[in-house]
Amino acid sequence: MTVPRPHTAEGAAALDRLLAEPSTAVLAFDFDGTLAPIVADPRDARAYPGVTTELARLSPLVASVVIITGRPAGLAVEYGGLDGVDGVVVLGQYGRERWEAGRLEAPEPPPGVRLVRDELPELLRRHDAPEGTWIEDKGHALAVHTRRTPAPEAALTLLRGPLTELAERAELTVEPGRMVIELRPPGMDKGAALTRFVTERGAASVLYAGDDLGDLAAFDAVAALRGAGVAGLTVCSGSDEVTALADRADLVVDGPPGVAALLGSLRAALESAPPRG
Ligand SMILES: O=P(O)(O)OC[C@H]1O[C@H](O[C@H]2O[C@H](CO)[C@@H](O)[C@H](O)[C@H]2O)[C@H](O)[C@@H](O)[C@@H]1O
Numbered sequence: 001m002t003v004p005r006p007h008t009a010e011g012a013a014a015l016d017r018l019l020a021e022p023s024t025a026v027l028a029f030d031f032d033g034t035l036a037p038i039v040a041d042p043r044d045a046r047a048y049p050g051v052t053t054e055l056a057r058l059s060p061l062v063a064s065v066v067i068i069t070g071r072p073a074g075l076a077v078e079y080g081g082l083d084g085v086d087g088v089v090v091l092g093q094y095g096r097e098r099w100e101a102g103r104l105e106a107p108e109p110p111p112g113v114r115l116v117r118d119e120l121p122e123l124l125r126r127h128d129a130p131e132g133t134w135i136e137d138k139g140h141a142l143a144v145h146t147r148r149t150p151a152p153e154a155a156l157t158l159l160r161g162p163l164t165e166l167a168e169r170a171e172l173t174v175e176p177g178r179m180v181i182e183l184r185p186p187g188m189d190k191g192a193a194l195t196r197f198v199t200e201r202g203a204a205s206v207l208y209a210g211d212d213l214g215d216l217a218a219f220d221a222v223a224a225l226r227g228a229g230v231a232g233l234t235v236c237s238g239s240d241e242v243t244a245l246a247d248r249a250d251l252v253v254d255g256p257p258g259v260a261a262l263l264g265s266l267r268a269a270l271e272s273a274p275p276r277g
Contacts, residue, residue, distance in 0.1 A: 003265040004251060006233060011250020014231035017205040018062075022270050024204035025062045028194055028218070029259070031069040031076045033178060033211035034237040037256045040148055042136055047080040048256035054263035056085045061270040064201050066091060068190045070175070070182065070214055072138050073099035073106075093140045094175070094184060094214065095193025109140040109185065112170030116142050116183050119166060127162050130155050141172075141184035152179045177212050178241050191217030191224075198225055209235035209259055212242055219248050235262065 003019070006012045018025040029035050035055075036045045059065045066089045069076045073092025077099055082088050090099040097106040120135055120142060132149035135142060144163060146155035160181060167174045167183045175182040190210075198206050198221075206225060208218045222232035236249035237259050246252045253262050 001261070001265045001268050003269050004253065004262065006250035008250040010226060010231075011233045014205050014207070014233035014250070017231040018207060018233065018266075019269055019273065021204055022062045022273075024202070026064045026066060026198050026201055026203040026206045027058060027062055027266075028066045028068055028197070028206060028208045030190075030210035030212065030215050030218075030237070031067055031071055031080060033239065033242075033256070034209050034215075034259055035067070035080060035256060038178060038239070038241075042145065045079050048260050051256070051260050051263065052081040052084060054260065054267055055082070055088065057267050058263060058270070059085055059087045061267070063203055064089065064197070066194075066197050068095060068193050068197075068208075068218065070094055070138075070141075070143075070177070070184075072140070073097040074104055089197070091193045091197065093138065094190055095188045095196075096140055096185065106140070110171070112172045113140060113142070113183075113185065115170045116166060116172060120144070123162055123166060124159070127159060129159060133159075136180075138184075141175075141182055143177075143180050143182040145180045147179035156181060175214055177214055178239075189217040190214055191219075191221035194218045194221045195225065198230060203230060205231040205233070207233045207235060209237060209262075210245060211237035211239060211255070213244060215245060216248070219245065235259070 035047050035051050068091045073090040076090050130149040134145045146152040149155045163181050164174050172183045173186040175184050208222050219234045222234050226232045234249045236245040236252045238252045
């Protein structure tokens with residue numbers, strides 16, 4: 001199984017560096033839509049078959065494997081079976097939380113989160129949110145999901161204005177995503193989280209794979225890291241729902257099955273590489 005070739009020169013150079021010097025490479029992944037297929041109920045999301053095993057085999061071959069997700073870190077660990085991946089780090093809630101070796105670090109949520117928690121049900125009633133609209137309370141943030149309504153895009157359009165107004169009053173950030181609008185604390189995003197982690201590890205190369213609008217900040221971070229001499233490869237887990245990432249990515253694969261295949265090909269290439277030295 002050969003590793004698919006990125007279609008950009010920068011991406012191809014980063015892949016070559018990653019394969020030549022894996023011990024200085026960071027492999028970073030989003031969770032939903034990238035490692036786990038999108039499902040109607042967020043509580044049913046699980047890693048695509050084979051993904052966790054491939055991550056576990058890749059982890060000792062590279063500097064670090066890190067998951068950067070909008071999910072609470074503990075939930076991503078549970079849904080992804082990530083406690084079976086030695087050395088993995090999970091940066092949850094867009095980088096506010098850090099899970100590593102079974103320990104979770106998280107700051108207190110800002111007071112605006114409580115305000116949103118208190119007001120959101122009444123706001124949805126007042127604006128006739130359709131049947132199927134669902135509030136996901138993530139402790140540090142709240143997400144309003146419309147995937148299970150009869151017309152998810154129309155429901156998002158209906159709620160976008162009122163949710164933005166509430167977020168402003170609560171001094172929170174609006175994070176749009178796949179059939180979801182999240183109200184979350186400002187001051188951190190996946191780009192800042194990725195930059196901090198790559199710098200902490202002193203990596204010479206980074207691969208970042210994502211599928212949703214929240215991953216664009218990480219793509220921006222990869223571009224900035226290139227300017228600082230870190231070889232960067234962006235991978236889009238492609239879908240019909242979000243096209244903005246495919247336009248920016250060095251490599252586009254076919255959703256979580258494509259990501260799983262990419263992991264397998266990387267692992268096979270690294271395992272078969274002759275020892276260096
Ligand atoms: O950063 P991610 O790991 O991609 O997490 C982003 C959000 O993903 C989840 O919602 C999305 O996946 C659900 C399950 O497939 C799907 O039902 C929903 O429509 C998607 O928006 C999650 O529920 C959010 O908390 C995450 O922030």
